[in-house]
Amino acid sequence: MTSKIIKNGTVVTADLTYAADIRVEGGRITEIGQNLSGGEVLDASGCYVMPGGIDPHTHLEMPFMGTYSSDDFESGTRAALSGGTTMVVDFCLPSPQQSLLEALAMWDNKTSKASCDYSFHMAITWWGEQVFNEMADVVDRGITSFKHFMAYKGALMVDDDEMFSSFQRCADLGALPLVHAENGDVVAQMTAKLLAAGNNGPEAHAYSRPPEVEGEATNRAIMIADMAGVPVYIVHTSCEQAHEAIRRARQAGKRVYGEPLIQHLVLDETEYFNRDWDYAARRVMSPPFRNKQHQDSLWAGLASGSLQVVATDHCAFTTAQKRNGIGNFAKIPNGTGGLEDRMPVLWTKGVKTGRLTMNEFVAVTSTNIAKILNMYPKKGAILVGADADLVVWDPKRKKTISAAKQQSAIDYNVFEGIEVEGLPRFTLTRGQVAVTEDQISTEQGHGQFVAREAKNPVNRALSTWKEITAPRKVERTGIPATGV
Ligand SMILES: NC(=O)NCCC(=O)O
Numbered sequence: 005m006t007s008k009i010i011k012n013g014t015v016v017t018a019d020l021t022y023a024a025d026i027r028v029e030g031g032r033i034t035e036i037g038q039n040l041s042g043g044e045v046l047d048a049s050g051c052y053v054m055p056g057g058i059d060p061h062t063h064l065e066m067p068f069m070g071t072y073s074s075d076d077f078e079s080g081t082r083a084a085l086s087g088g089t090t091m092v093v094d095f096c097l098p099s100p101q102q103s104l105l106e107a108l109a110m111w112d113n114k115t116s117k118a119s120c121d122y123s124f125h126m127a128i129t130w131w132g133e134q135v136f137n138e139m140a141d142v143v144d145r146g147i148t149s150f151k152h153f154m155a156y157k158g159a160l161m162v163d164d165d166e167m168f169s170s171f172q173r174c175a176d177l178g179a180l181p182l183v184h185a186e187n188g189d190v191v192a193q194m195t196a197k198l199l200a201a202g203n204n205g206p207e208a209h210a211y212s213r214p215p216e217v218e219g220e221a222t223n224r225a226i227m228i229a230d231m232a233g234v235p236v237y238i239v240h241t242s243c244e245q246a247h248e249a250i251r252r253a254r255q256a257g258k259r260v261y262g263e264p265l266i267q268h269l270v271l272d273e274t275e276y277f278n279r280d281w282d283y284a285a286r287r288v289m290s291p292p293f294r295n296k297q298h299q300d301s302l303w304a305g306l307a308s309g310s311l312q313v314v315a316t317d318h319c320a321f322t323t324a325q326k327r328n329g330i331g332n333f334a335k336i337p338n339g340t341g342g343l344e345d346r347m348p349v350l351w352t353k354g355v356k357t358g359r360l361t362m363n364e365f366v367a368v369t370s371t372n373i374a375k376i377l378n379m380y381p382k383k384g385a386i387l388v389g390a391d392a393d394l395v396v397w398d399p400k401r402k403k404t405i406s407a408a409k410q411q412s413a414i415d416y417n418v419f420e421g422i423e424v425e426g427l428p429r430f431t432l433t434r435g436q437v438a439v440t441e442d443q444i445s446t447e448q449g450h451g452q453f454v455a456r457e458a459k460n461p462v463n464r465a466l467s468t469w470k471e472i473t474a475p476r477k478v479e480r481t482g483i484p485a486t487g488v
């Protein structure tokens with residue numbers, strides 16, 4: 005077995021920075037030390053060697069709003085690797101009344117061309133005995149996180165009753181519920197009102213989903229999770245109102261996680277006021293981009309630890325697809341891209357500006373989510389035995405982001421024109437070099453499904469605490485006889 009040695013770099017993990025060489029063999033890290041020799045050398049001089057990024061929120065080839073998102077597991081994972089991300093976690097979305105296992109078979113079929121490792125979250129889009137039962141089978145298949153949409157009324161949305169039932173089932177199974185937190189009833193009414201008033205452009209998408217819609221739903225999801233006795237992970241946290249609910253809950257000891265997206269950290273609501281319809285529509289996503297105060301809140305959350313993960317929610321639609329919504333913003337497919345850009349943009353806007361340390365960068369792009377999803381230290385770590393999903397990060401490499409040069413299949417990039425400094429020199433997926441600077445050598449089909457175990461330490465601790473503090477029947481003596 006030929007080994008590779010990553011030489012002369014500085015290893016950066018979520019908690020340490022130190023000079024060392026790394027030996028990679030059979031897809032894993034086999035040695036970390038000084039002056040290693042023997043094997044193919046990858047020169048990391050002047051570079052940081054970090055765990056590859058994990059993007060826990062992607063929608064590749066997602067059926068949504070009458071179409072399919074344009075990046076599939078081929079272009080999507082290629083884009084991921086080119087930007088230093090070595091694993092994606094996508095969403096399996098059963099149709100109403102569809103078996104979860106049948107949906108999973110459909111999603112399994114999409115992945116044959118994946119060039120980096122992947123896993124799934126299972127969405128709960130309806131509720132019944134079958135779903136209740138199949139959730140156990142899904143967990144047995146290594147999918148231990150369940151997504152709930154509080155928005156998209158009439159499509160993916162579940163109500164509080166369904167959500168509470170599912171959360172309790174997650175608690176029993178030791179699984180993690182995820183939530184898209186926006187009040188779907190309010191959004192539906194505001195959308196109808198805006199359209200009736202002739203407000204049909206892309207900017208009205210943002211008007212229909214103000215921060216209060218997200219703050220209310222985030223708080224509701226957190227309280228429901230607490231009553232169900234289960235941790236909860238709030239996806240695409242975009243505003244102070246939602247962040248405040250998460251922060252407050254965490255201060256009260258609740259097990260809550262928040263995930264800002266790179267788009268919300270960097271792009272703001274003025275994008276929707278652009279007079280070019282295509283420009284604005286390409287940026288339509290839910291929740292919408294917010295103002296600078298909300299962005300500051302998200303950055304502060306990452307620095308202080310009240311928010312844990314930076315993702316992309318990569319759900320890429322072409323301009324032609326976006327044009328389905330001309331004359332009615334509610335028909336613009338919701339979603340933006342970012343898989344390729346998350347790491348370089350976060351490094352440039354976060355580490356280079358001093359908003360984040362390098363170790364915090366590793367934590368929020370890789371290690372924290374590996375722990376939350378119970379796949380640490382296989383993923384998210386530089387340790388002997390861990391998968392050799394690594395990025396050799398050259399802090400001096402620069403580029404200007406441009407759709408013309410991207411791997412993604414769509415015809416634009418919401419980060420177009422942003423100059424980034426900090427890019428991969430090499431990206432390795434389970435020991436295989438997939439990227440050498442601008443040269444892409446990904447292998448379709450190299451990506452493997454990552455099964456995850458339920459009952460991670462946080463689930464177990466919370467269950468123990470909830471059991472100890474559960475309301476109990478009071479045993480009484482001397483109860484008066486009835487009717488006396
Ligand atoms: N976020 C978005 O607009 N599209 C993808 C689906 C979702 O995550 O809500």
Ligand SMILES: [Zn+2]
Nearest residue numbers: 184239240290
């Ligand atoms: Zn969502």
Ligand SMILES: [Zn+2]
Nearest residue numbers: 061063317319
């Ligand atoms: Zn999403």
